[in-house]
Amino acid sequence: MHIGISITPFGHHPAAWRENGSPDTMDFKHLAAQVKKAEDGALDFAFFADRLGRRPIDDLSPQAVPFEPTTLVAALATVARKIGLIATAATSQHEPYNLARRFASLDTISKGRAGWNLVISPETVAREEEYIDVVSGLWDSWEDDAFVYDKASGRFFVPGKMHVLNHAGAHFKVRGPLNVNRSPQGKPLISQLLTGDTLDIAARSAELIFIGARSPDEARALVADITQRLGRHARMRSDVRILANVVPYIAGTAGEAREIRDRLDALPAAGEKPAGLEVFGSPIGTADRLQDWSETFGIDGFMILPPLVTESTHAFIDGVIPELSKRGMFRNAYMGSTLREHLGLRRPPHPASRSAGASR
Amino acid sequence: MSRANSRQMKLGAFLMAGGHHIGAWRHPDAVAEAGVDIDHFIGLAQMAEAAKLDMIFVEDAAAIRERNVNIASQAARSTGFEPLSLLAALAVNTSHIGLVATASTTYNDPYGLARTFASIDQLSGGRAGWNLVTSASELEAENFVSSGLRPHAQRYERAEEFAAAATAVWDSVDAGAYVVDGNVYVDPGKLHPVDHRGTHFTAAGLLDSPRSQQGRPVMVQAGASDAGKNLAARTADVVFTAAQTLEEGQEYYADLKARMPSFDREPDDLKILPGVSPIVGRTESEARAKYDALQELIPDEVGVALLASYLSVKDLSQYPLEGPLPEMPQTDGIQSRQQLIIDMGRRENLSIRQLARHFAGARGHWQLIGTPAQIADELEERFYAKAADGFNIMGALFPAGLEDFIILVIPELRRRGLFREEYEGRTLRENLGTRIPARGA
C-alpha cells in the first residue's frame, strides 16, 4: 500500500498545541525532523495543507503550518532527499504561469519528488478546468531531451523541442513557453482532497486523491463514486491512487489509545477535528485495521494525520510501519527516486514523443 | 590593516545559471546544466557565505527572454529555477548570507507575495530580500494579460500601492505575537489585521507566520526612471544600478540620496550597489586572456539580439553591423539602459557589432579586467567618490568568476580595510547596517 503523512507543527487534533506547544515548535527544524522521521519509515510523501486556499485569511490556526507551503517544500527538498513532497496551492492565489513555474521548479529542486495539491473553487468549474489545462500545457513547453548544452556548436537547446503554448481561452491568455525545463517527473504530480462538489475535477485531473471521510460508509461511497467518474474522463482506476485520511491514536491497547483522544477532546479547542477515519489501537491492532480497510474499501493506502506531534508520528513510524512491512504490505526501503515511482504511477510522456511513437 | 570603525563596502554576488557573460555557458569551466542543478546553487551560496558577502541575488523575468527561438537556443537564458523556490532551498543550507530575489509587482498580488517572502524570511532566520520590479518585457505581459505591456507610469503606480500593501501584511503580526504556552495561542493585542482597499488591490487578513527576525524582508530596487528612483528613495534598503563611468555612478548616487530626506529618510538608510563584472587575473595579461577567451564564444547574431532586447527594438539586424547605432525611439522598456547603451556607443564611437560584443559581457554593467590590485583600486575609487556603497559582483561565469573574485580580490579589499572579516550579525539588515523598521514606519 501507499502511505503519506500530513505535517503540522503540533498535530491535527485542534487542541494538540495545548499539550505540546511552544513557539519553537513552529520553526523549520521541528517540521524538518518530522519529515525526516517519515523518510526513515520510507513513506511515499509528506503533505502540506494550506488554509489560505479555503479559510478566511485572518484565521491564525494552530492546525496550520506557519510557512507558505511551496517555499517550505523547496527548503525541505534539500534536507530530506528521498521522500515525496506535496504542497497545497489554490488556483485563486496564483496566476497559472506563476504556479506552473513554481511547481516545475520544486520538481527540479527535489529531483522529481514534488506534487501540487490542487485547491479550487467549485463555483467556477470551467475556469478551474481551463486553469489546470494551462498549467499542464506549460509543463509540456520543453521536450525531455530539448537541452543539449552543446558547447562546441553553441546550441543550448534544440529549437524544435521548445513548444509555445499560445493558449487563448475564455478565462486565460497565456503565450508560454514556461521558463523552466521539463521537470524530472515529466510533470509534477497533481493531488486533490475529494469533496462532494469537486468530484469531477478530481476524476478529470488528479492522480492522487485523498478521501477525507469520517466514517467507513462515507469512505466507501466516495471511492465508488470517484471510481465510476474516472471512466467518463477516459481514465482507468490504475491511473490514480486513492488514499483514505486516517487519524491514528496508538498506544499499548485500544483502550489506552482512546484515552489519548479523550484527554485531547477534554481540552478547549477552537478548530474542527480533521476529516479522516479515527483508529484506536496497539501498533498491531492499527495495522490490522488498515489492512482490513485497504482490502475492503477499494483504496490504495492512507494519508496519516497524526493527532499529536511528535508522539503519534513516532508511534506510527516506529510501530505500525514495521508491522505492515512484516506483512508484506508496505516497503522496507525506497525502491525508486521520484514521487511517481514511489506511488507506482507512470511518468507522463511528452505529447510530441507520443505522436512520434504513434506514427512509427 | 583593518580600520574597524570606517565605512566598509557591502558586497553581493549576483548569480546567474549560465554566467553573466552571454557566451559563458560554452566555456570549458562553465557548468552547462547549472540551471537545473540545485547543488550548484547551494555551492555558490555557501562559497559566497564563506567569503562573508552580504547577499546573493537572483534576477527574474516571468517569461523566456528572447522571442526568436534560433537566437534563444544559442544562450542559457531561457530557463532556470523559479527564484523564490530557489531562495527557500538556499535558506536552509546557509546561515548568514542575505538571500535576495526579484519578484514583479505587475504579475503578483501583494498578500501572496508578502506571505511568500515572509516564509523565506522565517526559513532563513531573517535574511530575505525582495528586489521589487515592475517588469518591462512584452514576453512577460503575454503570459498574463491580453492587453499587452502596461505603460511605465501605470506599472509604477501599481508598484507604489503594492509596496504599501505588502508592508501592511508584514506589519500585521508583532514580534512575540505567538505565545503558545498551553493557554494562549496568539496574543490578539499583537495582531493588526490588514484592511487595504486601494485602486489596484484589496488585501485583508493577517500574515500567517511570526514577525520576521529582521522586522521585514529587506527591500531592494533598481529603478532608474524618475518614478523608479522615487519609489527606491521612499522604500528601498538596497538599490542596484548599472553605471559605466564614475561620473554616471556619482550622478545617480547623488540624485537618489538627495531624494531621501523628503521621505524622512537618512541617506545612509539605503545602500547603492552598482553591478560590476570583474575578470581577474594574477597578471594583467592573464586577465586579458580570460576575457578574450570569453569573447570568442559570442555568436554575432546572439550578441546583436541581446543588445536589441535591451534597447527594446525588435530587430537591429537590418542595420549594417559595422555602422553606428541608428537613432532610437523612446519605449516603455528599460529607458535608462537604452540611454546607457546609446551613450556607450557614442562615447567610444562603437559600431553595432563592437557595441554588441561589449554589451554581451555584462549587459551594460561595469566590466573590470585586471589584477586584484587594479580591480581593488577601481572599486575603492568609486566607493570613496560617492558612486557606490558597495557592489553587486557579477561573475562572468560560474563558479570560476565568483571564485576568482573571492580568492584574489576580497583579500586585497580586506587588506585595505574595505571589507569585513566577520559578519556583524545573523540577519541581512544587521549585516547591511540598515534599520529594523518599526511597525507602520
Ligand SMILES: Cc1cc2nc3c(=O)[nH]c(=O)nc-3n(C[C@H](O)[C@H](O)[C@H](O)COP(=O)(O)O)c2cc1C
Ligand atoms: C542589477 C539590476 C538587476 C535588475 N534585475 C531585474 C530583474 O530581475 N527583473 C526585471 O524585470 N528588471 C530588473 N532590473 C530592471 C530594473 O528593475 C528597472 O526596471 C530598470 O533599472 C529601469 O528602471 P525603471 O523601471 O525605473 O525605468 C534590474 C536592474 C538592475 C540594474
